Amino acid sequence: MYLEQILEEISVTNKKLTARMAELEKVMNDKLIAPEKEFVTLKELAESGKWPYTLQATRKMIERGKLEERYHFNKIDGKWIFSWPALREYLENKFYSKRCA
Structure with missing residues (x-):
């Protein structure tokens, strides 16, 4: 039972980190691709x-x-x-x- 809780917490944390990484990649790509203002x-x-x-x-x-x-x-x-x-x-x-x- 205790091991299952730990695995569930790890799974939730992993999903949160994956979502956050996707957000950060999007922000970085937007900044890198954005054309420079004239x-x-x-x-x-x-x-x-x-x-x-x-x-x-x-x-x-x-x-x-x-x-x-x-x-x-x-x-x-x-x-x-x-x-x-x-x-x-x-x-x-x-x-x-x-x-x-």
Whole structure:
């Protein structure tokens, strides 16, 4: 009787773990397959983890002219919309030039 209870508990736990693994695989596949956004807002940019600067630092970069309007970003209805390919190029050039210098 005791052994049957243990086997039943193991079976239930195994089913739960299998279901959880399937959920995690789905999430991972969705993230891996999801296409990269071409345009992002300032908030999305800062939260993406790909952009190494904070919201405030990005605003300062715009004020100082390090990011060019109509190339790196556009202001639409008072909201900054950034071109991720242009920003990725900016980062690659910035860090590549530091390594080569």
